[in-house]
Amino acid sequence: MKNTYRFFVAPELLTTEFVRLEDAELVHQLGRVLRLAAGTQIMLLDGQGNQYTLELTGVSRTCVTGRVLSTGPAPDPAYDLTLYVALIRPERFEWVLQKGTELGVRRFVPVHFSRCLPNERTDGRKTERWQRIIREAAEQAWRGRLPELAAPLSFAAACTAVAATQYTYILWEGSAPPLREHLAPSAATASYAILSGPEGGITPDEIALATQHGIMPVSLGPHILRAETAPIMAAAVLCYAFAP
Amino acid sequence: MKNTYRFFVAPELLTTEFVRLEDAELVHQLGRVLRLAAGTQIMLLDGQGNQYTLELTGVSRTCVTGRVLSTGPAPDPAYDLTLYVALIRPERFEWVLQKGTELGVRRFVPVHFSRCLPNERTDGRKTERWQRIIREAAEQAWRGRLPELAAPLSFAAACTAVAATQYTYILWEGSAPPLREHLAPSAATASYAILSGPEGGITPDEIALATQHGIMPVSLGPHILRAETAPIMAAAVLCYAFAP
Numbered sequence: 158m159k160n161t162y163r164f165f166v167a168p169e170l171l172t173t174e175f176v177r178l179e180d181a182e183l184v185h186q187l188g189r190v191l192r193l194a195a196g197t198q199i200m201l202l203d204g205q206g207n208q209y210t211l212e213l214t215g216v217s218r219t220c221v222t223g224r225v226l227s228t229g230p231a232p233d234p235a236y237d238l239t240l241y242v243a244l245i246r247p248e249r250f251e252w253v254l255q256k257g258t259e260l261g262v263r264r265f266v267p268v269h270f271s272r273c274l275p276n277e278r279t280d281g282r283k284t285e286r287w288q289r290i291i292r293e294a295a296e297q298a299w300r301g302r303l304p305e306l307a308a309p310l311s312f313a314a315a316c317t318a319v320a321a322t323q324y325t326y327i328l329w330e331g332s333a334p335p336l337r338e339h340l341a342p343s344a345a346t347a348s349y350a351i352l353s354g355p356e357g358g359i360t361p362d363e364i365a366l367a368t369q370h371g372i373m374p375v376s377l378g379p380h381i382l383r384a385e386t387a388p389i390m391a392a393a394v395l396c397y398a399f400a401p
Numbered sequence: 402m403k404n405t406y407r408f409f410v411a412p413e414l415l416t417t418e419f420v421r422l423e424d425a426e427l428v429h430q431l432g433r434v435l436r437l438a439a440g441t442q443i444m445l446l447d448g449q450g451n452q453y454t455l456e457l458t459g460v461s462r463t464c465v466t467g468r469v470l471s472t473g474p475a476p477d478p479a480y481d482l483t484l485y486v487a488l489i490r491p492e493r494f495e496w497v498l499q500k501g502t503e504l505g506v507r508r509f510v511p512v513h514f515s516r517c518l519p520n521e522r523t524d525g526r527k528t529e530r531w532q533r534i535i536r537e538a539a540e541q542a543w544r545g546r547l548p549e550l551a552a553p554l555s556f557a558a559a560c561t562a563v564a565a566t567q568y569t570y571i572l573w574e575g576s577a578p579p580l581r582e583h584l585a586p587s588a589a590t591a592s593y594a595i596l597s598g599p600e601g602g603i604t605p606d607e608i609a610l611a612t613q614h615g616i617m618p619v620s621l622g623p624h625i626l627r628a629e630t631a632p633i634m635a636a637a638v639l640c641y642a643f644a645p
Binding site: 260398400 | 504
């Protein structure tokens with residue numbers, strides 16, 4: 158099913174053979190932008206690991222209907238990676254959401270580090286925009302799961318939130334061992350949390366607090382990566398190490 | 402020497418203890434933008450693996466002078482990675498240059514694949530802009546070497562150009578083995594060439610030609626990466642595998 162259009166929809170729309178889509182944006186996209194007609198096949202995803210091949214039976218201005226031809230599992234990484242990303246400049250943050258989604262991140266948590274710029278705040282409009290970026294990237298990348306966007310946390314709350322995660326790292330430019338030495342080669346189904354700081358760097362207090370919570374400072378090499386590049390390199394590395 | 406400004410300059414300027422900088426752009430940057438004064442220390446790099454700590458002795462509108470306090474090696478990856486990148490949309494291509502420089506790429510070669518958009522051409526102005534992106538990224542990332550930007554090649558010429566490289570790969574969404582299975586763990590000082598295709602993908606003919614030249618098709622996992630994400634993931638992986 159290469160080159161098939163793929164869309165995440167609410168799972169409750171996919172409980173019967175005949176499907177009715179009324180979401181205004183999706184209906185506009187299918188009918189007006191892509192100009193799909195009855196008979197075309199598209200792929201719907203429930204965001205929870207299942208995909209449904211749908212043959213369109215009707216396309217109107219307000220509604221698209223179709224019939225499920227087949228269902229099956231939608232592949233997604235077996236490991237569970239949460240990126241705790243500093244609220245960096247919006248265009249960079251959005252870039253981390255897009256690339257991180259392509260590279261298998263399962264959950265994004267925006268974090269207020271003490272050196273975040275004071276005006277990097279979130280609001281409802283930003284959250285909606287970010288969710289759209291994630292959804293579109295997940296559809297393009299053929300992700301089976303729709304990555305989550307969590308509410309922003311303080312740095313201290315983030316340190317507490319990772320408690321249940323099996324492997325937790327904080328990316329640091331200081332004298333830390335390379336990530337390579339601490340990535341268990343057999344942990345392809347484990348849970349990972351990676352914390353990544355802002356443009357101004359991570360403070361010694363933050364490193365101390367993270368270490369107290371069992372979060373391991375790791376280095377990504379001798380060069381200085383931008384705040385948006387480091388988390389993406391880390392996501393790429395997990396993809397490389399654990400993708401089938 | 403954290404937080405020291407770093408600049409690449411022509412190596413011939415660094416042959417004596419007293420240094421005179423007359424490049425209009427650099428003089429403007431030092432004097433007008435950063436407002437540095439005599440007594441400030443900066444780092445100059447010859448782009449070939451050496452760095453020079455310079456104490457400024459004079460800053461005028463047309464010239465900056467200084468005295469070399471010390472010299473030493475400027476660290477840079479020991480492996481030699483050339484990215485052969487399809488001419489994708491300019492903003493994406495520029496992004497590959499910036500991120501690739503942070504992630505240790507030593508040489509960028511723009512390549513015309515058959516599915517490149519016909520209007521993605523290069524000219525002198527673009528080349529100059531691209532070289533500036535590379536230089537600024539290399540200064541920010543503390544690269545010891547200044548990555549090269551080669552002249553664009555046809556796909557066939559790129560296949561020939563990699564002949565002297567020890568490990569050569571082409572990133573492919575088709576049924577190829579994962580890169581992980583083909584990255585020699587001990588090859589930290591080897592030469593690598595990675596070919597990466599355009600938005601429209603690589604044609605079967607191109608894969609066949611690459612294979613004839615001993616270039617190995619490899620996969621980066623089951624998900625579909627954008628044309629700009631795949632080469633950056635590959636560069637990140639080499640960084641991860643081989644950085645000290």
